[in-house]
Amino acid sequence: MTTSLKKSLIEKACESLGILETIEPTAGGLPVSEGDFSKYPPPEQWHDWTEYDASSWPRRQKKNYSIVPTTCFNCEAACGLLAYVDKDSGRVRKFEGNPHHPASRGRNCAKGPATINQINDDERILHPLKRKGERGSGQWEQVSWEEALNDIAGRMHNSLKAQRHNSIVYHVGRPGHEGYAERVIQSWGVDGHNSHTNICSAGARTGYALWHFFDRPSPDYTNAQTILLISSHLETGHYFNPHAQRIVEGMMKGAKLIVMDPRLSNTASMADIWLPTYPGSEAAVLLAMGKIILDEGKYDRQFMETWVNWHDYLQTVHPGDEVTFDNFIRCIKEEYVEFTPEFAAREAGVEAEKIVEAAQHVAEAGTQLAAHNWRSAGSGNLGGWQVSRCLHLLNVLTGSVGTEGGTSPSGWNKYKPKFFDTPPAQKFWNELQYPVEYPLAHHELSFLLPHFLKDGRGELDVYFTRVFNPVWTYPDGFSWVEVLRDESKIKCHIALTPTWNETAYWADYVLPMGHASERHDLNSYETHSAVWIAFRQPVLREFSRREGKEVQFTHEVNPGEVWEEDEFWIELSWKMDPDESLGIRDHFKSPYRQGEKINIDEYYQYIFENVPGLPETAQNEDLSPLEYMRKYGAFEVESSSYAKHLSSVNSEDAEMNEFGQYVRDGKVVAICDNGSAVAGFPTPSKKQEFYSKTMVQWKWEDQTIPGYIKSHIHPDSLDRSKNEYVLVPTFRLPTLIHSRSGNAKWLAEISHRNPVWMHPKTAAHIGLQRSGNLVKVETDIGYFIDKVWITEAIKPHVVACSHHIGRWRRDQDPSGNSWMTCTVKIKEYRDGKWKMELLDMVHPFASDDSDSKRIWWRDGGVHQNITFPVHPDPVSGMHCWHQKVRLSLPGPDEKYGDIQVDTNRSFEIYKEWLKMARPGPGPNGLRRPLWMARTLRPADETYYTD
């Protein structure tokens, strides 16, 4: 349907004055779709869409597009994108949102459309590169894919033949492929999956997993009455754009927003109640809210009586008491007696009245409490996992687990694809990833890898880093440099990356991988109370297909020889097993062509054919499931999803005990709910585990229930007379994403500095006069010198610095990401001392992109993470990011951007934190509880040490 544009009075006046050229709404122009904001072309016109080219204005130049859906690859949310492929040039001209994506619904944050910058980046890596000279020397030669594949596959073949399975490791930064790499790694038979999760979210995940196995919350913000957020979800949080739009929806419908954050973030500024809690005090505040709910009897008795393992608690902790729910309530009131609002207020440095007010909103929300913690407090503090455990306690008390407007377990809102082939679980346990010291670690101890290698715990034959930049993103980056350059510790390092990064400088191969519109992936995330899948597809490949040209490999249509991991892994795995003696090829044979190598279309064809409801929906349009996904880019598997713990299950041969648990062969298999056997939660008790027997069995008898652990940066640990403060280094900017957005010029123009946020009182104490003054920030292993931003938007005694900025290259490194990368000089002294100083700031440069000559900013920020020691939490294994720092004015010779680090000291600190761990094995010689999730789970027998 079309409509005419009506001219406004102002437009008419401007035309008559000659300020605007005369606007002729439709005559001679293109029809405009009707609607509120009718920017989205209808899908039936996606291969033939004509609109005016905005950049040609005021000329009216038509462009004819083929519009191809894909998904954004700039953060974990995987929002839908539509790529506008200019049919004349065959190039992508812009990205907009995909209205058919159930999570993002046509909207994106700034990083989505900025994908166009990334694919057009003049400095991107276009060909496979192999190191010349010494590692890190900055010398590279172009090689063919064939050459790279043959060498790498040959090395891996030899390692497997030599039974060196634990010497092959794949280390992923940004995953987003729903099990693809995991399946590949298991086909190799190695326990070689390593992730970035322990510097990201393992803390919060542990707290949730102890409650109900699932390790993330899925809040139903839209239908909530109260939204309780730890940190800044509204503008930068996990699943940022899908969550932000639903938080706003909830607020527009009247939900109250409570935000705990020491910074006045954009989210906090929108809150009804902002609690600027001292970092690490969050669990105390949450427990104070819980205590109010308990004391005032506002808890959901019906939910708790059925769904909490209160009987386990009473039987073990109060064996003399009668096992009744009322006794449980009495006992936990005693447990939390010290958590008065006044106590929490002292810990947090907020007003007790505000805590009480927040608690009332939580209590009033009842089953409509949507709550979230992802990184933030869960990842900043020693014991951060208790923050999410205490946050979820409020969901349990209010009965808002899995309800409309409440908070569901993540797994209920996420689709798991069915693969054409599932390799058997590997028969190896790699202690470099899951060491004995951390039996409960939620994910791999990835940030300790350099120390483990230095400690002589192993060596790597083949090490893949995949969209992963630990030298820059992780703490203690110089320790990474020390092991990455050491060929006796890492024999072959392959960096799979779309752009140059600080880790790739120390690779043997740098293999260019595609951005969002240049690759295949399957996405599904718990963005809201539904289940969906989305298809990231290489848009020029789909465009070619629409134009009648078949493509064998995605690198044929991508810029240069840029490829994608999906096809790379198929080819590599095939080559690893030339004589089929390793059994790897069996897992890469087509389900449709017997004995032949699978291709990427067949891989997704099989998955989509097995998505419930998709074949039927596709059939309605006379499409195959794969064709449907190529056309729309997304599919909603379930439109709403609540209360899955109430799914019926078979309780045959099981006996029901007095607590409503059906028990078969000593294991709880179901729960009785209103006389029916239902699935419950996948914990040992099948209930919400307020009391964790697992923690008892694994030597954490003192941490069995939601509690408060004083953080390593608790005020008691800081000496104010020495100007010791807490540095919060974890907050995201809405416009950047770790080290990956450095080649997006629009984003770099918006955000390219990371000054230290500091309250005026703190600044005055240090002697800083104004924003822009330099401050020396000393950590336990070194220091960095940054500018200060003096603002009341941060709590006194707390300073904060965003972690996206401070990119660098050395003189010898290839240019890349020049929009926000400074050139540095790195000096290495004896005894593990390293120094970095700025040689050159960001500046205009010549390229095919005329904008590169227009760069007006010089600042590229300061790399703070490299000055942080590792802080492994002894339970979750999470790196506890917050730092105790000493603030001072720099000396006369100290300059902006100076960095100094002592890696010997960082090794000592690694050992100090290691002593806090309570190593396994646990019961029956187990390395880890069998019921807890483990990335790429190996065979059960490997869980036993003997």
Ligand code: SF4
């Ligand atoms: S929130 Fe932004 S960066 Fe993340 S996937 Fe969506 S559009 Fe991309």
